[in-house]
Amino acid sequence: MPKDEEEIKQMLTPEEYEVLREKGTEAPFSGEYVHEKADGTYECKVCGNALFDSSAKFDSGTGWPSFDSALPGAIEQHRDSAHGMERTEITCARCGSHLGHVFDDGPTTTGKRFCINSVCLDLEEK
Ligand SMILES: [Zn+2]
Numbered sequence: 001m002p003k004d005e006e007e008i009k010q011m012l013t014p015e016e017y018e019v020l021r022e023k024g025t026e027a028p029f030s031g032e033y034v035h036e037k038a039d040g041t042y043e044c045k046v047c048g049n050a051l052f053d054s055s056a057k058f059d060s061g062t063g064w065p066s067f068d069s070a071l072p073g074a075i076e077q078h079r080d081s082a083h084g085m086e087r088t089e090i091t092c093a094r095c096g097s098h099l100g101h102v103f104d105d106g107p108t109t110t111g112k113r114f115c116i117n118s119v120c121l122d123l124e125e126k
Pocket of ligand 1: 044045046047048049092093094095096097
């Protein structure tokens with residue numbers, strides 16, 4: 001876990017920093033995990049917190065890695081009214097980094113679609 005914002009800035013690329021720490025959004029279909037199928041655990045790029053299991057991942061067609069559930073206690077949800085939209089922002093429960101948004105139109109039994117920026121994730125393969 002990095003000790004302060006300066007250390008976080010040093011460990012991330014400018015693009016990663018903008019998404020994770022300034023609530024940016026990567027371009028769709030740009031991320032390395034959009035089509036990733038490997039088994040493992042997706043962790044927070046900043047603090048290593050385990051966020052999503054690969055078994056929850058599905059192809060949403062949106063261009064961002066999508067999951068139907070998060071690991072218990074891994075994330076926090078916040079109301080987000082930015083850009084004239086009512087959305088639910090997802091942040092890492094450990095370090096507070098922005099990850100993406102969750103929507104109620106998921107295709108599986110959970111009904112949820114966690115739409116996550118690829119640059120926020122590190123896949124720890126099994
Ligand atoms: Zn984190």
